[in-house]
Amino acid sequence: MEKITMEKMVNLCKQYGFIYQGSEIYDGLANTWDYGPLGSRLKNNIKDAWRKRFVQDNKNSYELDAAILMNPEVWVASGHVSSFSDPLIDCKECKSRYRADKLIEEFSEGKETGDGWDNEKLKKYIRENNIPCPKCGKTNFTSIRQFNLLFETHMGVTEDTKNKVYLRGETAQGIFVNFMNVQRSMRAKVPFGIAQIGKAFRNEITPGNFIFRTREFEQMEYEFFCKPGTDLEWFKYFEEYCMRFLKDLGIKEENLRLRKHKPEELVFYSKGTTDIEYNYPNGFGELWGIADRTDYDLTVHSNHSGKDLKYLDPETNEKYTPYVIEPSVGCDRLLLAVLCDSYEEETLEDGSTREVMHFLPSIAPYKVAVLPLMKKYHQEKAEEIYNMLSKEFMTSYDETGNIGKRYRRQDVIGTPYCVTIDEETLNNNTVTVRDRDTMEQVTIKVDELVDYIKEKVRF
Numbered sequence: 001m002e003k004i005t006m007e008k009m010v011n012l013c014k015q016y017g018f019i020y021q022g023s024e025i026y027d028g029l030a031n032t033w034d035y036g037p038l039g040s041r042l043k044n045n046i047k048d049a050w051r052k053r054f055v056q057d058n059k060n061s062y063e064l065d066a067a068i069l070m071n072p073e074v075w076v077a078s079g080h081v082s083s084f085s086d087p088l089i090d091c092k093e094c095k096s097r098y099r100a101d102k103l104i105e106e107f108s109e110g111k112e113t114g115d116g117w118d119n120e121k122l123k124k125y126i127r128e129n130n131i132p133c134p135k136c137g138k139t140n141f142t143s144i145r146q147f148n149l150l151f152e153t154h155m156g157v158t159e160d161t162k163n164k165v166y167l168r169g170e171t172a173q174g175i176f177v178n179f180m181n182v183q184r185s186m187r188a189k190v191p192f193g194i195a196q197i198g199k200a201f202r203n204e205i206t207p208g209n210f211i212f213r214t215r216e217f218e219q220m221e222y223e224f225f226c227k228p229g230t231d232l233e234w235f236k237y238f239e240e241y242c243m244r245f246l247k248d249l250g251i252k253e254e255n256l257r258l259r260k261h262k263p264e265e266l267v268f269y270s271k272g273t274t275d276i277e278y279n280y281p282n283g284f285g286e287l288w289g290i291a292d293r294t295d296y297d298l299t300v301h302s303n304h305s306g307k308d309l310k311y312l313d314p315e316t317n318e319k320y321t322p323y324v325i326e327p328s329v330g331c332d333r334l335l336l337a338v339l340c341d342s343y344e345e346e347t348l349e350d351g352s353t354r355e356v357m358h359f360l361p362s363i364a365p366y367k368v369a370v371l372p373l374m375k376k377y378h379q380e381k382a383e384e385i386y387n388m389l390s391k392e393f394m395t396s397y398d399e400t401g402n403i404g405k406r407y408r409r410q411d412v413i414g415t416p417y418c419v420t421i422d423e424e425t426l427n428n429n430t431v432t433v434r435d436r437d438t439m440e441q442v443t444i445k446v447d448e449l450v451d452y453i454k455e456k457v458r459f
């Protein structure tokens with residue numbers, strides 16, 4: 001199947017109400033995007049699926065919703081203030097600005113990522129390989145400077161350094177600083193996990209590729225606290241757990257791959273990191289990062305705050321700082337993967353084409369559409385059935401245009417089931433239910449319709 005281009009995806013998302021350019025009527029604000037009626041439903045459904053798998057399905061998992069603004073000392077302790085930065089390089093000729101590591105990654109077609117390299121090593125690689133500026137083709141670059149990605153703002157009425165705060169650069173820190181609160185209030189026993197979904201902000205040097213890299217985005221992070229020595233086992237477990245979740249979400253196996261970080265790429269506190277990459281329209285890119293963060297986070301917060309963050313094992317009386325395995329996925333990147341993976345331009349037997357979004361039914365924005373065959377005769381009964389279905393599911397109602405065109409519209413927005421109301425409905429209280437993927441229709445009694453759909457849209 002041919003891959004959809006990013007440009008086509010951006011247009012399709014706008015046309016059908018998935019995603020719009022941010023602040024569009026003011027000519028936009030670079031790389032900001034607003035989720036429309038269908039996009040926000042899809043995103044919520046993806047979050048619900050993640051929440052089900054990472055919180056509900058595990059009795060030792062707890063969800064948290066921490067504040068975006070935190071005491072700035074959190075970011076000093078975590079190392080973000082001193083070293084949450086990317087290597088910035090400018091082309092002296094055309095003034096284009098790049099991330100030096102990404103310049104190398106693109107030039108080497110992914111063979112080198114530049115992850116974990118210092119400025120010296122990055123500069124040497126660029127010089128020795130004569131990497132040209134992708135825009136003007138010249139090889140005249142500035143030196144590399146580190147650019148901190150934290151967004152700063154001020155709390156209160158005066159803007160001085162005393163009341164400087166940061167928009168969180170990741171949701172994870174909200175979890176680490178609440179480790180003791182959750183452990184004590186929930187009487188949680190190690191191993192246990194804390195999950196959080198929320199916005200994160202990074203002043204990215206080169207945002208782009210639609211919603212792949214933006215300055216405001218959402219993360220779904222899971223911090224799993226385990227006994228030191230058991231961490232590598234859990235790390236493996238979560239690699240498989242995350243991969244299974246993606247496949248269960250309907251993402252095709254051939255579009256996913258694991259990339260294990262080489263030892264020289266690892267951040268200093270990490271014992272191991274694996275990325276799950278998805279084959280986006282512009283090639284494979286990081287979707288999900290799974291890291292063994294050791295006891296780094298709890299140790300630095302304990303040292304910096306002066307609070308004891310050690311866990312006392314009630315059975316053995318052992319006191320230790322738990323290790324952390326962290327599967328962290330970007331909600332927007334996952335949504336983009338779902339959109340790209342679900343889209344198909346299908347050639348039908350009669351030679352015409354139809355565009356379809358093959359969303360897994362449980363995450364589709366609308367689960368079902370109610371379509372009266374002829375508005376004049378079937379509208380009243382259709383509204384009755386719409387009222388019945390909409391109590392249970394997100395239901396679309398469309399009575400405008402010919403039935404074929406209405407089916408096509410539901411196909412492209414990914415509605416898995418279309419219920420047609422016709423003379424049979426009036427005479428026998430039955431409806432036809434059309435399956436989006438096979439286009440086959442079955443006759444169902446109205447009384448059995450809710451249960452029929454319910455069974456099909458469960459995750």
Ligand code: GAP
Nearest residue numbers: 170172212213214217287288289328329330333
């Ligand atoms: N707590 C670990 C952490 O934040 P990360 O690899 O920097 O790790 C985790 O981010 C995930 O968040 C990434 O795998 C990606 O899916 C998503 N992400 C990171 N930066 C992003 C950005 N600028 N725009 C959209 N998603 C982003």
